[in-house]
Amino acid sequence: MLENLSGWELLAGFAVLIVLVFAALYGVFYLAMRAALRRDKAGRDATGRDRGTGRAERRR
Known part of the structure; x- marks a missing residue:
């Protein structure tokens, strides 16, 4: 198939x-960047834990 195509x-x-x-x-x-920016804006990662303390915080 490839042999009948030109360079x-x-x-x-x-x-x-x-x-x-x-x-x-x-x-x-x-x-990936969009998810990271959304996580940074909320101050929490995807599991709901606070970035600084690592404790889970209830979402409002």
């Missing part, structure tokens, strides 16, 4: 693959 077509295909991989990595990083 430019192969290069374009690999470029598209690389762009897709970087887009997926960016999406994962974006979601």
Whole structure:
């Protein structure tokens, strides 16, 4: 299948693959940063514990 593609077509295909991989990595990083910023703004992590003391605090 690859033998009937020219060099430019192969290069374009690999470029598209690389762009897709970087887009997926960016999406994962974006979601992780969004969760971290939301956690920082609340002052608590995802388990409901306060960052400073580690004690669970009731959510209001």
